[in-house]
Amino acid sequence: MKALRDTWLVYSRAMKLNIKQPVWLVVMLVQPLYFLVFFAPLLNSLDGQRGFESGAMETFVPGLIIMMALFGSTFVGFGLIAELRQGVIERMRVTPVSRVALLIGRTFATVTTTLVQALILVLLASPVGGLAIYWPGVFLMFGIIILTSFMLGALSYGVAIVLKSEDTLAPVLNTVVQPVMLLSGIMLPMALAPSWLQSVADFNPFYYAVEAARALFAGDLESNFIWQAAVFIGGLGVLLVIWASRKFARAVA
Amino acid sequence: MLIETKGLKKTFKSRGKEVEAVRGVDLAVKEGEIFGLLGPNGAGKTTTMRMLSTLIEPTEGRAVVCGHDLAGDQAGVRRDIGYVGQEGGTWGEVTARDELIMQGRLYGMSKRTASDRAETVLEAFQLTEFADRNIKTYSGGQKRRLDIALGIMHEPKLLFLDEPTTGLDPQSRAHMWDEVRALRERGTAIFLTTHYLDEADALCDRLAIIDHGEIVTEGTPLALKKEVAGDVVAIGVNGRSEAAQNLLGAEDFVREVEAGGADPATGIAVMRLYVDDGSTALPALLRALDGADIAAASIELHRPSLDDVFLKQTGRSLREEETAA
Numbered sequence: 001m002k003a004l005r006d007t008w009l010v011y012s013r014a015m016k017l018n019i020k021q022p023v024w025l026v027v028m029l030v031q032p033l034y035f036l037v038f039f040a041p042l043l044n045s046l047d048g049q050r051g052f053e054s055g056a057m058e059t060f061v062p063g064l065i066i067m068m069a070l071f072g073s074t075f076v077g078f079g080l081i082a083e084l085r086q087g088v089i090e091r092m093r094v095t096p097v098s099r100v101a102l103l104i105g106r107t108f109a110t111v112t113t114t115l116v117q118a119l120i121l122v123l124l125a126s127p128v129g130g131l132a133i134y135w136p137g138v139f140l141m142f143g144i145i146i147l148t149s150f151m152l153g154a155l156s157y158g159v160a161i162v163l164k165s166e167d168t169l170a171p172v173l174n175t176v177v178q179p180v181m182l183l184s185g186i187m188l189p190m191a192l193a194p195s196w197l198q199s200v201a202d203f204n205p206f207y208y209a210v211e212a213a214r215a216l217f218a219g220d221l222e223s224n225f226i227w228q229a230a231v232f233i234g235g236l237g238v239l240l241v242i243w244a245s246r247k248f249a250r251a252v253a
Numbered sequence: 254m255l256i257e258t259k260g261l262k263k264t265f266k267s268r269g270k271e272v273e274a275v276r277g278v279d280l281a282v283k284e285g286e287i288f289g290l291l292g293p294n295g296a297g298k299t300t301t302m303r304m305l306s307t308l309i310e311p312t313e314g315r316a317v318v319c320g321h322d323l324a325g326d327q328a329g330v331r332r333d334i335g336y337v338g339q340e341g342g343t344w345g346e347v348t349a350r351d352e353l354i355m356q357g358r359l360y361g362m363s364k365r366t367a368s369d370r371a372e373t374v375l376e377a378f379q380l381t382e383f384a385d386r387n388i389k390t391y392s393g394g395q396k397r398r399l400d401i402a403l404g405i406m407h408e409p410k411l412l413f414l415d416e417p418t419t420g421l422d423p424q425s426r427a428h429m430w431d432e433v434r435a436l437r438e439r440g441t442a443i444f445l446t447t448h449y450l451d452e453a454d455a456l457c458d459r460l461a462i463i464d465h466g467e468i469v470t471e472g473t474p475l476a477l478k479k480e481v482a483g484d485v486v487a488i489g490v491n492g493r494s495e496a497a498q499n500l501l502g503a504e505d506f507v508r509e510v511e512a513g514g515a516d517p518a519t520g521i522a523v524m525r526l527y528v529d530d531g532s533t534a535l536p537a538l539l540r541a542l543d544g545a546d547i548a549a550a551s552i553e554l555h556r557p558s559l560d561d562v563f564l565k566q567t568g569r570s571l572r573e574e575e576t577a578a
Binding site: 085091096 | 306331335336337339340342343344347355360
């Protein structure tokens, strides 16, 4: 009960901060919009070819949404480092607030903002990319966005509290995120990959997230990718939350 | 007793090496007093405070804080203490009122109670006027007042202040001292760390001097200064310093002589003589030197300060470390 109340308190404080700075909404949407306008047209000629059987935009846009969730959630740790430096986290750690709530409340705020961004991107992609939206599929895809964002938010906060410095956080996160993004088939489908690359991608949970998002967008609710993405990302998310909460409880900041 | 510690120790591991930050601290803090922990940077002040406020776990030793065992009942300790860190604990695009209400709610207050209490606290710290402005627009002094307001939002029995006036201008500093005294009048005990001698002297009811992770002495500022000796006379001689020391040390009103090395540039060696009454000692000392045909190159009398206490206990001057740092 107390943990729930505390989580709500931490969440509402983080949300209030987000709402006061609507810049994040714009900043995080700019990158996918660039891709949508300056990159997506290059794929139009591949429509119907290998890897793009269900259409060029129908293949690219779902991946783009996962990419936005990926980048939007991975770098939330920077905000935490600023708060660490200003003693905000320390002040809260001296109160009786639940340690887990300090992490989960913030992570839920990350999930919320990512969902809002994803919704806006879906709505924009439809006119810009000329894309028909299959709402039941999109709705389920938001479930995958929630899991992705939850997992990466927890990871980012956990790494931030260990490293405590923007200078080291940026390269560490980049080193992780770049290969994860490339190996997920966001830019071009993994169906085009040589077999060794495909084998590596099989170990990347985001490969399943991207493929699941594509299946859901195309209205294929039967695809195995959907439950695989949910299990892999959800499971990894739970592990990372446990790990990061421990770091939060013990942080010597 | 609000705080009682026994052999509190903290060892950090850094690059495979063990660093003993605090090596067995025994302290007692009474209800309603301002207790200061004075020492140079790196002496273990902050580490001691962080252990007592549940931020880090002691490696060894025991402590009871506000009646709760530090190791066994962290939640109990947290309920009864307030803590204001060196960096404060506020930032950016939030208002003082929102942060205060949130702080109250983290301590379990209802929205209504927290809001009423925030109003009272804002008033007490003259922040009402800025209550709904973003904290990033605050001056250093205003921000510091808000930090303390956050620390006492839940009316703790004991408030920890880590270097409360570091970085403040002299006027804000004087205000801060008044705030701290006002808190004591209202019954809150204060445990503060400082490396300012004048702050420890003027503000603290009792203090402990800490150096290299150990308490070297403890008492009221007055008692500590008296303990050193009445006054200190520093006499510089050019050459024959050993003879001068023996000569002056033999005077029966000189309690103790502390030799100093010769300055390589001037050749002058300054010795420190601890005497009961400096004003009568000066002429007698000069006469004695004259009689032995030793010329005093310099002479200085000073009434004891906490720096002398520190020097006596550790062999180093806190003031010099301050300027060197």
